[in-house]
Amino acid sequence: MIQRRALANGAQLVRASTKATQTTRFSPFDSPFLQSISQEPPPSPWTTQQVDEARHLLRAILRECTYLPDPLARDYIRLYALSSFRKYQGKEKPTRILVERRDEKIKQARKSLLQLRGANAGEESQLMKVLFLTYGRTGRRKKELTAPLITPNATQAADGQNNSQETAETGETAARDEERLASSKAKNHGHADPLSDVLKALLRSQARAQPPEIVRKNPNPHAVALKIPEMNSWGRPMPLKRVANMTRKWYAQMLGHVLPPLPEEEWEVLKARSLGKISFEGVIPRRARARTTADSVPPRKSTALLQALSIKSDYRPPPLLDAASGSRLTPRTMRRCWAKVFAQTPNMTWNSETGHWDIEWGVTILKQHEIERSAASQGST
Structure with a gap:
């Protein structure tokens, strides 16, 4: 009798659970992914005014790129500007960083626009900045051209085998201090050189040729080889951490000197x-500006309006550089x-x-x- 009641209760529980699963079936609209889509997007860290200003700045920069006198600079600076603006669309950077850097980036975009206008107008200092960026003497492309000259483990060679030695010695006991000092003393003379052979050859050649030091200082020919003293100022073996720091500093200096x-x-x-x-193909003539509503005003009225504004205000706009004539380029x-x-x-x-x-x-x-x-x-x- 007791067994029959237990079986009946078990059957009732199974029926109730099946009904619950039938009534609470999984719906695709209950997915957290779709719920996040249905919700309103998070507020943008950029105001409407800042978005409009950034858009106008990008268009103005791309327009100035088409007037650059160097054919390679036109394509490279255009791609450089597009990649720089796409970095801060909110996809790759957190909102906190976007809010902290938005004013700085807009200010930097205004400065870049003025530099491009000066380069197109024939200002040699601004034009040289554009050419140095284009041909990899400075900036992002210099790193891209230097990367093939660096061995895959060169970034870790500043610590070199010193860090691996320290990691291996963490499990050793204090009774092997003498062996550790002996190994560190040997490493002061037999440390791994982080520079590749091709990079050494380039630095030595640069030290002999002595190109103009406009963007980079030439390396000292005697400093291309890393030299670390055996003893420190206390007359003791050079510590491993000190060797790693000296190697890292020297490696950074060599990379700063190199012209790829x-x-x-x-x-x-x-x-x-x-x-x-x-x-030289000559300066590209500027296209005519688009007509605005102010252009539709009759000449007499517009002249009278400008005269009235000039009387009421002491502001005088600076003269525009004559970039279309190309007299300076x-x-x-x-x-x-x-x-x-x-x-x-x-x-x-x-x-x-x-x-x-x-x-x-x-x-x-x-x-x-x-x-x-x-x-x-x-x-x-």
């Missing part, structure tokens, strides 16, 4: 432009600017016969060209 080579095609084109073999000016960039640009080719890198610097080619040119002028006279 350009791809061979770009290097040849830059060489031809700096030597005058490829002539002459072929000679552009050739001189390209030569400054080319003087700091090397070309590296591997010589299989000698087993060494053949490095040719632009400054050496320019000096040789000047000597040949002066000799030819003296021979003609």
Whole structure:
């Protein structure tokens, strides 16, 4: 009798559970992913005024890129500006960082726009900044060109085998202090050099060629090899942490000095432009501005309105730079600017016969060209 009642109660529980599962079936609209879509999006950290200003700044920057006198700079600066603006759309950065940096980034965009306008107007300092960015003497492209010269473990070589040695020694007891001191003393002389062979060859060649130090200082030829003293100022073996810090500092200095080579095609084109073999195409004429509602005002009324405003206000707008005429961007000016960039640009080719890198610097080619040119002028006279 008791068994029958237990079985009946169990059957009732099974029926109740099946009814509950039938009534509470899973609906695809109950998914947390769809619920997050149905909810309202989070408020944007950018105000409407800031969004409009950023959009206008981007359009103005892209418009100025089309007037740059260098063909390679037009494409590179355009992609550089687009990637910089896309970084801060709220997809890759947290909202807190966007709020902290939005004013700074808008200010930086205004500054970049003024620099591009100055470069198109013929200001040599602004134009050189654009050319240095384009040809990888400064900025993001310099890092991209330097990356193939660095070995895969070069970023960790600042700590080198010192950190791995310290990790291996964490489980050792204090009774092996003498062995640890002996190993650290050996590492002061046998530490791993973080510089690759190609990077060493480039730095030594740069120290010999001595290109103009406009953006980077040339390395000291005696400092290319890392030298760490065996003993510290207390006459004790150099600590492992001290060796790691000295190696890291020296490695950062060497990377700061290096001027990476350009791809061979770009290097040849830059060489031809700096030597005058490829002539300057001239300044791109600016397109006519779009007509606004103010343009539809009759001339007499607009002139009277401007006169009335000028009487009531002491403000006088600064004169616009005459960028359309191109009087300041002459072929000679552009050739001189390209030569400054080319003087700091090397070309590296591997010589299989000698087993060494053949490095040719632009400054050496320019000096040789000047000597040949002066000799030819003296021979003609």
